Amino acid sequence: MNILFVSSEAAPFCKTGGLADVAGSLPPALAAGEDRVAGILPLYGQIRDEWRQQMTFRKYIYVDLAWRHEYCGLFSLEYQGVTWYFVDNEKYFRRDRLYGEFDDGERFAFFSRAVAELLPHLDHMPDVVHCNDWQTAALPVYIKDFAVREEAYKHIRTVFTIHNIEYQGWLNPESVTDLLGLDHGWWDTGVLKMGDGVNLLKAALLTADAVTTVSPTYAQQLHDSFYAHGLEGVIASVSDRMRGVLNGIDVVSFDPKKDKAIAKNYSSRRLEGKAVCKAALQEQMGLHPEKDTPILAIVSRLVAHKGMDLVCQVADAIMDTGVQLVVLGMGDAGYEDFFRGLQGRYPGRVAACITYSDALARQIYAGADLFLMPSKSEPCGLSQMIAMRYGTVPIVRQTGGLNDSVRSCQVGQKDGTGFVFARYDAGDMLSVIGQAVALYHSDGFKVVQRRGMVADFSWKKSARTYRDIYANLPG
Numbered sequence: 001m002n003i004l005f006v007s008s009e010a011a012p013f014c015k016t017g018g019l020a021d022v023a024g025s026l027p028p029a030l031a032a033g034e035d036r037v038a039g040i041l042p043l044y045g046q047i048r049d050e051w052r053q054q055m056t057f058r059k060y061i062y063v064d065l066a067w068r069h070e071y072c073g074l075f076s077l078e079y080q081g082v083t084w085y086f087v088d089n090e091k092y093f094r095r096d097r098l099y100g101e102f103d104d105g106e107r108f109a110f111f112s113r114a115v116a117e118l119l120p121h122l123d124h125m126p127d128v129v130h131c132n133d134w135q136t137a138a139l140p141v142y143i144k145d146f147a148v149r150e151e152a153y154k155h156i157r158t159v160f161t162i163h164n165i166e167y168q169g170w171l172n173p174e175s176v177t178d179l180l181g182l183d184h185g186w187w188d189t190g191v192l193k194m195g196d197g198v199n200l201l202k203a204a205l206l207t208a209d210a211v212t213t214v215s216p217t218y219a220q221q222l223h224d225s226f227y228a229h230g231l232e233g234v235i236a237s238v239s240d241r242m243r244g245v246l247n248g249i250d251v252v253s254f255d256p257k258k259d260k261a262i263a264k265n266y267s268s269r270r271l272e273g274k275a276v277c278k279a280a281l282q283e284q285m286g287l288h289p290e291k292d293t294p295i296l297a298i299v300s301r302l303v304a305h306k307g308m309d310l311v312c313q314v315a316d317a318i319m320d321t322g323v324q325l326v327v328l329g330m331g332d333a334g335y336e337d338f339f340r341g342l343q344g345r346y347p348g349r350v351a352a353c354i355t356y357s358d359a360l361a362r363q364i365y366a367g368a369d370l371f372l373m374p375s376k377s378e379p380c381g382l383s384q385m386i387a388m389r390y391g392t393v394p395i396v397r398q399t400g401g402l403n404d405s406v407r408s409c410q411v412g413q414k415d416g417t418g419f420v421f422a423r424y425d426a427g428d429m430l431s432v433i434g435q436a437v438a439l440y441h442s443d444g445f446k447v448v449q450r451r452g453m454v455a456d457f458s459w460k461k462s463a464r465t466y467r468d469i470y471a472n473l474p475g
Helices: 018-031 104-121 138-149 200-207 216-221 232-237 272-285 308-313 315-320 333-345 358-367 383-389 400-405 426-440 445-454 460-471
Strands: 002-006 036-042 056-065 068-079 082-088 128-132 157-162 197-199 210-213 242-244 295-299 324-328 350-353 370-373 393-397 419-421
Touching: 002 018, 018 036, 018 082, 018 128, 018 460, 036 104, 056 104, 068 104, 082 104, 104 138, 128 138, 128 460, 138 157, 138 200, 157 200, 157 460, 197 200, 200 232, 210 216, 210 460, 216 242, 216 400, 272 295, 272 324, 272 358, 295 358, 308 315, 308 333, 308 426, 315 426, 324 358, 333 350, 358 383, 370 383, 370 426, 383 393, 383 400, 383 445, 393 400, 393 426, 393 445, 419 426, 426 445
Parallel strands: 002 036, 002 128, 036 082, 128 157, 157 210, 210 242, 295 324, 295 370, 324 350, 370 393, 393 419
Antiparallel strands: 056 068, 068 082
16 A cells, blocks of 8 residues: 655654654554555755755646646655655745744645645555645645546545644635635535635545544544534544544654663663663752652643643642652743743752753653643643653643553552543642652652553554554545
């Protein structure tokens, strides 16, 4: 089977968040089987020269986006068993950032149309095109539209994955013909129309042959208006072809036995190196060098839906549990200032790093004892899996992929890997932090650490599930 994975970002080429980790890890896992796998991305200005030097120019075409007639170059390279293609147009993709531009709708409409028109020019015409999030949501529509007129597209089946339903790709009604270049029937029949505008995510859900999201719990939650952000009716209409597949992590990159970013390597059998990493983190962050004081870590975007409001409500009470607190992340100015102020109130006990650094994140995962992730909503989450991989016990809210990846210790389960609270409530969160601190001071803590470290969070299981989805697509 020929599979094409389409995404707006993928590690290690370009990254702003978890989508890049998924798009960079799932295709190689799929390629480890018998299928032929390729990926395709925009050729952003941010893609480093070390990758550009490995690329081969394949060809160029012109893409008609309504009345626009735009150059489109195609480059490729081989990486980890996957052929990666890159769509070149400097007008759209040589920008200061990947997203957040005034014309994002036009940029990613171009990307989707360009991918559709480039399919016959790839090494292999795909049998399955796997699209991800709103930036690629027009592509299933284009493939269905092209298949009406062109025989080469009739056999292609599409899979669409929702990574975060909050971002839906809204355009004005005139964009149907003036930007997307589609027949007005796509609006008249309600595929593109939602309220008074065009909703690309809705269109992808209705036209894709299968729909997935990034955890089984999130798939269930999307039937609830609180999580579905207006699309609960559409979710209900596609529920017979929708499935939740828990993401994995790159267990080769995130491996405390080999990670070169951390102070000393260690494993589930030989945990001594974790104490060295803790001491190094305390020194680096200006924390008191107290080996028996638990370090509670937060590595997150500092925004409300990540649960930062809960942390702020009970921050002093958290410190009263006897922890040291390390915070790494950026986000809303109010939360950034709050954590800076907390560091000022608790010198030597709180370190607030208002930035983001992959190397520092790894050092925190390795050096911390407990990891706090109290999200209001979390489609999957990768940080809790990475924390467990490094022997840092997670404290999470029972939502989305957090519920699917962390097994609770609270009621004495013999397979517990962390601490879970259900209600979105600061008091409930504080209670389980207290339980986790108590466990830290007991003999059972290392047992829980080791369970998390040996849990299988690789992409192998997810890849098997996706192969099954692809194999059972209609037609």
